[in-house]
């Protein structure tokens with residue numbers, strides 16, 4: 557397929573991914589909110605029916621009264637709504653994006669010769685190993701005796717995920733590592749829905765339809781996985797946007813940044829979950845987890861600050877010469893680099909004015925080593941230092 561049509565495919569897939577991702581995470585946020593706001597019913601008739609919690613809400617000009625049953629309703633209703641296509645289609649479109657952006661042309665975005673992963677499709681195989689292997693290890697741990705003590709499982713998971721973050725950053729380009737970490741977590745989340753939560757719910761529905769009591773273990777397992785999904789959500793969303801911020805994803809300490817920011821996301825999510833239940837504590841929520849999350853972000857930003865650049869001034873003519881030699885094979889109206897239909901992100905370096913206008917962006921990209929990707933055009937260390945001195949001149 558030509559680069560032009562690939563671009564269209566990529567645009568449409570990304571659009572679809574965003575839409576279904578919003579539908580999935582939106583529903584997930586809503587149900588966590590719902591679960592945490594339920595009050596025990598006062599009405600004796602509701603209690604007798606097995607309703608454990610209910611709430612009232614107003615939205616879009618209508619009044620709603622959702623009720624949650626302890627295990628299930630006495631009889632199955634005529635029509636039961638399920639929530640899984642949002643999750644499945646988010647994974648399918650996300651995997652398609654991974655193939656289009658990272659796997660088809662691994663040298664451009666996934667790999668970096670300065671990192672340890674093998675070149676070409678062997679590198680893609682290692683990436684796939686993380687996505688599949690991540691689920692196998694995670695699922696095994698959730699089914700192991702470790703899961704009896706929830707906090708122990710969470711601690712082991714956090715440790716293993718931190719190790720995976722370091723391994724990914726050691727193997728892949730910064731943006732490749734960040735997106736793979738997100739893809740790994742996202743795969744666990746969707747597989748939790750497909751392999752644990754939905755099959756459990758199907759068994760519960762079948763039991764109720766047969767007039768039997770559903771197995772409470774199915775409800776517990778589903779709950780365990782959906783709690784994990786709640787804490788994975790913000791870290792995954794961060795990795796999805798991280799490829800726009802090479803100053804973070806490609807920084808020398810990018811693995812530490814990934815771990816700290818993921819922890820910050822989980823902590824901030826925890827604060828939201830606590831806040832939902834504030835009614836139980838007369839409306840008060842401890843700000844501790846929120847402050848922890850924000851502090852982690854501040855520490856990361858401080859740690860990643862690039863060092864000052866030394867040396868004399870570098871003129872525009874020299875900067876332009878380096879850019880012409882090392883950047884314009886891609887950043888031109890008609891890029892000569894194979895596989896590019898147009899200047900990436902519309903970034904053109906065909907005149908001094910255009911180069912000047914991008915000074916700040918060039919500083920970030922060249923400092924972090926994100927550009928040229930995988931140093932495909934062989935920007936020398938001296939040239940990089942010179943370009944940086946020009947770009948970061950006060």
Ligand code: HEC
Nearest residue numbers: 800882883886893900901903917918921927928929932933
């Ligand atoms: C091999 C092709 C290639 C070369 C060579 C290249 N770039 Fe890029 N550049 C890209 C691609 C692809 C993107 C878009 C990345 C993305 O999707 O976020 C990009 C994006 C950028 C951006 C925009 C970043 C953003 O997130 O908005 C800047 C600035 C940039 N490059 C600067 C440079 C500079 C400076 C050089 C030379 C030192 C250079 N590039 C060399 C392919 C290249």
